[in-house]
Amino acid sequence: MPVDQLPTPALVLGDAHLGVAPAPSERALRALLRDLPGRARSLVVMGDLFDFWFGWRHVMPRAGYRVLAALADLHDAGIPVLWIGGNHDCWGGDVLEAEAGVTYTLTPWRGRLGAWDALLAHGDGLRVVEDAPYRRLRTVLRHPLAIWAYGRLHPDFASRVALASSDTSRHRRAGDEGRGLLAVGTAALEAPGGPRLVVHGHSHVAALQRAGAGWYANAGAWYLDQRYLEVDDHGIRLRQWTGTANDSMLAEGTFPGQ
16 A cells, blocks of 8 residues: 555664574564564665565565564554665565565655655665666566566575675675765755655665755665664654664754754
8 A cells, every 4th residue: 555654753774685684683673673663653664674585476585584574563563664675675565565564665755754754765776877787787677577587486596596696785885985875865855845854775874964955864784783763753863773772873863944
């Protein structure tokens, strides 16, 4: 079901790369999701929760199944989960919606995040020049015929191929240290009628800074440093999970006009 408004407080995280992430980072994610009902009213996943995901008709990748179960529990508890598909988990969002109850989209999401007019996008393919070759490849990979053909492969073999091909983009932060996506986000924040909050993932570079007429944010890569964003109607905070009641606050921004 399409969603254009999410309640706050909201937690925002992404790039967990389950399946290749260290075991402690997955355990920390499950712990955060267990605690979420007491601290937030919605959750946003900024993509690449899995290092590889494909929605076969009768089987599911085993990596991260306990996290999927935790997301389903949040849905059952009445906490909406918005999942912005990334370049590693872009095949089979209908299965994620059916099994976990999330709202899944492969297109940028523009809506109300509490009081914020927000624009959320994973970030892959957004840089005009640098990402042009990738955008051409993405058109092929997401073509219905390519997805149909890939779905005919045995899941074990298909998973090995996908995990091997994604090794480079997984094990590093963006070479430009996130400046390219910051420029994209700033342009949106400066545009007439633009949002007041832009959030990206993908670069693995955490950020929270003033830009244009609002704020630009990136939660970074959960699998690298367990950071996330906390958004309410008064402001936005970049936090790091510590496993205690008081997570470390790394940066803070106030709602425009306050």
